[in-house]
Amino acid sequence: MDTSLLPILLGLAVLLPLGxxxxxxxxxxxxxxxxxxxxxxxxxxxxxxxxxxxxxxxVHYYPTESGHGTEHHDGGLEHGHSDSDGHSPEPxxxxxxxxxxxxxxxxxxxxxxxxxxxTQLVSLATDDAHGVAGPSPAEPTxxxxxxxxxxGPPFAxxxxxxxxxxxxxxxxxxxxxxxxxxxxxxxxxxxxxxHFYAIGYMHEELHDVTDHEVTLSSGRHLTRPGRFHxxxxxxxxxxxxMLGLVLAGNIAMVxxxxxxxxxxxxxxxxxxxxxxxxxxxANKAFIVNRVGDFGMxxxxxxxxxxxxxxxxxxxxxxxxxxxxxxxxxxxxxxRPGPDHHYRVPLGMALAESRKEVATLVQSWNAEAAxxxxxxxxxxxxxxxxxxxxxxxxxEPQGDKAPRGYWWLIIGGVGIFCGCVGKSAxxxxxxxxxxxxxxxxxxxxxxxxxxMVAAGVYLVGRFYPMFTPEVLWVIAVxxxxxxxxxxxxxxxxxxxxxxxxxxxISQLGYMMLSLGVGGWAAGLxxxxxxxxxxxxxxxxxxxxxxxxxxxxxxxxxGLRKKMPYTAYTMLVGCLAIAGVSIPxxxxxxxxxxxxxxxxxxxxxxxxxxxxxGALFFYxxxxxxxxxxFYMFRLWFLTFAGKPRNQHRxxxxxxxPKVMYVPLIILAVFATGVAWKPFSWLPGSGLHLAxxxxxxRPAGVHGDLxxxxxxxxxxxxxxxxAPEQFYSVVVPVTLLAxxxxxxxxxLAAVMxxxxxxxxxxxxxxxxxxxxxxxxxxxxxxxxxxxFVRPTLGVARLVALFDRRxxxxxVDGCASLTRAFANAWEKIVDRGVxxxxxxxxxxxxxxxxxxxxxxxxxxxxxxxxxLIVGFLALFVLVSLFWSTxxxxxx
Amino acid sequence: xxxxLATITVSHYLAVGxxxxxxGVLCMATKRNALGVLMGIELVLNGANLNFIAFGSQYLRExxxxxxxxxxxxxxxxxxxxxxxxALAIALSFYNAHSTIDVDQGDELKG
Numbered sequence: 001m002d003t004s005l006l007p008i009l010l011g012l013a014v015l016l017p018l019g020x021x022x023x024x025x026x027x028x029x030x031x032x033x034x035x036x037x038x039x040x041x042x043x044x045x046x047x048x049x050x051x052x053x054x055x056x057x058x059v060h061y062y063p064t065e066s067g068h069g070t071e072h073h074d075g076g077l078e079h080g081h082s083d084s085d086g087h088s089p090e091p092x093x094x095x096x097x098x099x100x101x102x103x104x105x106x107x108x109x110x111x112x113x114x115x116x117x118x119t120q121l122v123s124l125a126t127d128d129a130h131g132v133a134g135p136s137p138a139e140p141t142x143x144x145x146x147x148x149x150x151x152g153p154p155f156a157x158x159x160x161x162x163x164x165x166x167x168x169x170x171x172x173x174x175x176x177x178x179x180x181x182x183x184x185x186x187x188x189x190x191x192x193x194x195h196f197y198a199i200g201y202m203h204e205e206l207h208d209v210t211d212h213e214v215t216l217s218s219g220r221h222l223t224r225p226g227r228f229h230x231x232x233x234x235x236x237x238x239x240x241x242m243l244g245l246v247l248a249g250n251i252a253m254v255x256x257x258x259x260x261x262x263x264x265x266x267x268x269x270x271x272x273x274x275x276x277x278x279x280x281x282a283n284k285a286f287i288v289n290r291v292g293d294f295g296m297x298x299x300x301x302x303x304x305x306x307x308x309x310x311x312x313x314x315x316x317x318x319x320x321x322x323x324x325x326x327x328x329x330x331x332x333x334x335r336p337g338p339d340h341h342y343r344v345p346l347g348m349a350l351a352e353s354r355k356e357v358a359t360l361v362q363s364w365n366a367e368a369a370x371x372x373x374x375x376x377x378x379x380x381x382x383x384x385x386x387x388x389x390x391x392x393x394x395e396p397q398g399d400k401a402p403r404g405y406w407w408l409i410i411g412g413v414g415i416f417c418g419c420v421g422k423s424a425x426x427x428x429x430x431x432x433x434x435x436x437x438x439x440x441x442x443x444x445x446x447x448x449x450x451m452v453a454a455g456v457y458l459v460g461r462f463y464p465m466f467t468p469e470v471l472w473v474i475a476v477x478x479x480x481x482x483x484x485x486x487x488x489x490x491x492x493x494x495x496x497x498x499x500x501x502x503x504i505s506q507l508g509y510m511m512l513s514l515g516v517g518g519w520a521a522g523l524x525x526x527x528x529x530x531x532x533x534x535x536x537x538x539x540x541x542x543x544x545x546x547x548x549x550x551x552x553x554x555x556x557g558l559r560k561k562m563p564y565t566a567y568t569m570l571v572g573c574l575a576i577a578g579v580s581i582p583x584x585x586x587x588x589x590x591x592x593x594x595x596x597x598x599x600x601x602x603x604x605x606x607x608x609x610x611x612g613a614l615f616f617y618x619x620x621x622x623x624x625x626x627x628f629y630m631f632r633l634w635f636l637t638f639a640g641k642p643r644n645q646h647r648x649x650x651x652x653x654x655p656k657v658m659y660v661p662l663i664i665l666a667v668f669a670t671g672v673a674w675k676p677f678s679w680l681p682g683s684g685l686h687l688a689x690x691x692x693x694x695r696p697a698g699v700h701g702d703l704x705x706x707x708x709x710x711x712x713x714x715x716x717x718x719x720a721p722e723q724f725y726s727v728v729v730p731v732t733l734l735a736x737x738x739x740x741x742x743x744x745l746a747a748v749m750x751x752x753x754x755x756x757x758x759x760x761x762x763x764x765x766x767x768x769x770x771x772x773x774x775x776x777x778x779x780x781x782x783x784x785f786v787r788p789t790l791g792v793a794r795l796v797a798l799f800d801r802r803x804x805x806x807x808v809d810g811c812a813s814l815t816r817a818f819a820n821a822w823e824k825i826v827d828r829g830v831x832x833x834x835x836x837x838x839x840x841x842x843x844x845x846x847x848x849x850x851x852x853x854x855x856x857x858x859x860x861x862x863x864l865i866v867g868f869l870a871l872f873v874l875v876s877l878f879w880s881t882x883x884x885x886x887x
Numbered sequence: 888x889x890x891x892l893a894t895i896t897v898s899h900y901l902a903v904g905x906x907x908x909x910x911g912v913l914c915m916a917t918k919r920n921a922l923g924v925l926m927g928i929e930l931v932l933n934g935a936n937l938n939f940i941a942f943g944s945q946y947l948r949e950x951x952x953x954x955x956x957x958x959x960x961x962x963x964x965x966x967x968x969x970x971x972x973x974a975l976a977i978a979l980s981f982y983n984a985h986s987t988i989d990v991d992q993g994d995e996l997k998g
Contacts, residue, residue, distance in 0.1 A: 853996070853997060854994065854997055855993070855994030855995060855996045855997030856990075856991060856994050856997075857924065857990040857991075857993065858915070858916050858917065858918075858919070858924075858990065858991070861912070861915045861916045861924075862916055865912055865916065
């Protein structure tokens with residue numbers, strides 16, 4: 001149970017779904033229903049490995065209560081950070097050997113509020129972890145001076161080196177911290193539920209399927225063989241890609257898995273490939289993501305130019321126990337120890353002062369040449385580094401940013417562009433609602449645990465690299481997204497589209513949170529949202545399975561027919577609305593959303609700027625709208641009277657294999673953010689505390705940029721006890737108030753019918769049309785991009801046909817003419833002529849000889865004699881002793 | 888007269904052999920009767936035989952062919968016998984077809 005097992009366990013967890021993919025791919029249709037067994041086995045196995053890893057992690061780095069604590073936001077680790085930044089071990093702590101000493105020093109200075117037995121456990125755990133690094137000079141020995149927090153270092157390393165290109169090391173590496181482990185547990189748990197659910201949902205695909213949405217030219221519906229095995233094959237590949245992305249230890253690997261996730265979503269959205277709408281949606285998702293990935297590639301190039309590495313953490317590649325300059329990861333380069341403050345890396349500063357560098361190098365080279373020496377690359381680099389230090393290139397000049405700062409901004413915004421595409425943020429959100437064309441289990445997977453989570457995860461993982469300016473961009477994008485998507489969801493009548501816009505909106509929340517400095521809050525919302533959103537999607541799938549339509553206007557009253565689905569979905573709605581008994585207990589969404597709102601609130605308080613207010617009130621308004629449209633969905637679907645009696649009569653509860661996963665997910669959606677062992681003294685085990693362990697070194701503490709004067713407050717500020725009444729209480733009450741008002745408005749309109757939705761629609765026709773048409777985004781993009789592209793394409797096609805075809809055709813006819821001439825002259829004339837000539841000769845010789853053939857026997861004898869004599873004469877004339885073999 | 892008393896050498900045999908040979912060849916070339924042609928063939932073969940015998944005789948030459956000469960001659964005789972049998976059969980058949988054994992009448996194979 002050593003932490004060195006973690007990379008192996010998690011690596012295996014990644015490979016299991018890949019194995020399942022290959023098995024199903026190779027075995028194909030022959031597997032039949034067993035395809036599901038293979039895929040489920042793989043993902044459950046991966047889940048077991050993930051939770052095993054979590055257990056190992058908890059044994060070694062158990063999060064502890066730090067002593068202070070508000071009623072509900074009592075993450076164990078917040079307090080200690082406000083006074084010093086030094087708590088966070090460097091990424092290579094396990095190998096470098098000096099981290100234990102620092103941890104011990106922390107332990108001495110840290111406030112001690114622990115009970116003895118737990119301290120023992122913690123110190124044991126730290127002992128064990130440090131054991132890897134060898135003996136430590138100042139290990140805490142008594143319980144009194146144990147570390148105030150047990151915080152795991154990130155484990156960074158390489159499985160395999162693919163290649164070395166100059167300074168660039170291309171590896172298959174890993175970067176493991178609690179974020180990784182939690183993502184593994186979340187992804188595998190949800191994916192397992194979805195796999196089980198899909199067995200029920202996709203059972204029709206086991207036999208030939210008649211697709212009622214595809215009409216052939218003969219007027220009949222398409223009948224095709226079922227694709228049960230293919231579905232599970234793609235699911236496995238999807239899980240593999242997502243897990244690989246989470247485990248990836250460098251940005252190049254992230255990019256590879258990033259694209260794999262993209263292609264898997266493409267496969268799955270276009271699963272009903274015969275439907276035009278499905279293929280269009282798949283193409284749209286893929287192309288829109290390409291736009292984002294283009295930015296991501298630019299970001300990657302900027303980062304590599306400036307940093308010369310793709311690796312997140314520092315990896316001791318030559319295993320000599322120390323981290324050398326070329327082994328440092330990006331995080332280390334941008335936020336070097338011990339204080340982990342932002343610093344523009346030398347490479348970026350040099351890249352910006354290229355002209356000066358060129359003159360300097362020239363003069364040094366000339367100088368060296370005069371004394372008959374040659375400067376090698378290493379020497380030059382060192383001199384440049386010294387020069388940069390002395391000339392103050394790395395320091396901010398007054399108000400101006402240090403050199404190379406904008407390289408960091410380009411890198412950050414570029415990476416964020418990729419995340420905008422994957423996580424469906426404004427302005428690239430348009431693919432996600434269309435992605436509803438895929439089967440519902442896919443929607444659940446895409447919208448909770450995999451595809452869209454990837455973007456938010458990457459922003460979280462990449463967080464130390466983001467400058468305040470980039471954070472501002474992230475916050476603005478998140479803010480626009482969350483508000484826009486929430487408003488669109490109000491008018492949607494397709495049950496899955498409501499959920500799709502809800503997903504976009506919630507992703508906007510996460511981005512906003514990350515953008516205003518709420519690292520743990522945003523990622524916590526990622527996890528809680530994954531549970532309740534997959535639950536909601538699977539419930540909607542269950543409903544669609546029962547009534548065979550997506551239109552909520554044809555549902556109603558289904559509560560009685562399908563109680564499991566109805567009440568688990570109610571749990572999901574309550575969770576996403578963030579309902580709670582304030583300060584006592586609430587659904588998981590309550591904890592994460594409140595944290596986001598608190599951070600936005602603090603951001604607003606500390607910046608007297610329009611942005612702060614915008615962020616906070618958009619988030620608050622978004623919360624109210626979320627509650628409204630989610631309960632609108634629930635009331636329209638399950639409450640009231642059936643609006644389509646025929647569909648109602650045919651509705652039925654889904655099979656057990658479908659609703660049991662719903663119940664499991666409902667349990668997690670309710671309690672994933674709770675503190676499970678709060679009765680244990682000192683135990684600080686809960687989601688937020690675990691995430692807090694993974695907080696990148698140096699990202700807490702107030703931040704301000706050079707190009708923006710906003711201040712990014714420390715996330716822990718909001719949770720300090722002295723802020724309880726000034727931040728937590730007002731925000732919690734506001735959030736609960738907005739959620740309840742949203743729910744009651746929904747009830748007024750759709751449950752009790754006191755206010756007719758039709759009246760509201762007629763009162764505000766413009767607003768309704770605006771929302772119904774999704775803010776005209778598709779039309780806008782159609783006008784801005786699609787139509788110009790098509791126009792240009794038409795022009796190019798014209799040019800192609802007119803000119804290029806002309807040239808090509810000309811070449812072709814030239815070649816033909818030449819070939820004809822060649823055939824006539826050379827082939828027919830020379831080649832055939834020669835052959836015919838010889839044949840003619842042989843013929844005439846034959847004709848001449850046949851005159852000898854007289855048929856007269858005696859004449860033949862004469863020939864014999866003449867021939868014999870001729871031979872005799874010839875031999876006599878040319879005879880020589882040498883010819884006969886004589887001397 | 889001295890020539891007649893000279894020792895008999897290979898050359899004498901060769902001269903007789905050549906005489907037979909030439910006679911045989913002329914016979915083959917001039918006779919129209921198929922049997923005459925056959926006789927000419929026998930003469931040619933025997934002229935050649937005479938040469939073999941002469942070269943094979945150890946009394947006449949130091950570098951003799953030895954028994955090989957005699958054996959080849961024996962083979963030729965056997966061959967001649969076989970050939971005579973076949974040729975006579977051809978002649979009979981020829982006669983059946985043409986009511987004559989004048990070989991000049993059998994020029995149907997003219998090219």
